[in-house]
């Protein structure tokens with residue numbers, strides 16, 4: 433996967449290909465679905481530990497897992513329990529004792545609802561936290577051990593490095609809300625810190641600025657690419 437560093441990148445952990453997390457990540461969606469269909473015993477641990485469910489939102493991944501056994505039309509009812517999922521991944525990476533993929537089922541469920549024109553939440557907006565919310569918090573150390581990343585928790589000194597890329601890819605959405613709209617065109621010369629994509633005044637979002645001076649090599653609705661010119 434090729435992703436640029438953005439203002440929301442907090443840090444990067446580089447894992448070996450054979451690491452548990454990479455192996456899970458690389459599983460094709462149809463394999464995740466097939467395993468889920470045959471192995472989910474509806475124990476509901478995924479729901480009981482879901483942070484959104486504990487906050488009081490009607491997110492119930494164990495019900496969404498039922499959708500795997502239905503056609504698109506038949507799964508609509510179960511998919512509705514995915515609508516307020518924030519895709520944190522706790523259910524897939526921590527809660528499920530069978531190693532299944534409830535998060536991925538929720539992501540698919542939301543996409544199916546959106547493509548059926550039913551992606552808008554119409555349920556209650558006032559919520560009440562679950563009485564066991566604090567007791568069911570996932571302990572960070574335990575989570576890190578489960579994910580096999582505890583050994584990477586080492587003190588790292590800050591080393592100031594001067595980056596001098598020949599080309600940068602700048603996503604126009606690095607924030608919550610709407611995408612910013614590009615206001616530069618291909619071939620245009622831009623200066624470092626210049627405004628290159630703007631959020632409409634009536635929308636929630638953030639403007640995007642050039643991270644270096646150069647020439648715009650490509651503009652599309654997701655990304656602006658700038659190459660350095662000497």
Ligand code: SF4
Nearest residue numbers: 472474475476478528
């Ligand atoms: S925790 Fe796993 S096995 Fe249990 S209901 Fe959720 S997906 Fe199914």
Ligand code: SF4
Nearest residue numbers: 482517518520521523
């Ligand atoms: S990925 Fe979604 S369903 Fe799973 S724990 Fe997070 S919010 Fe809950």
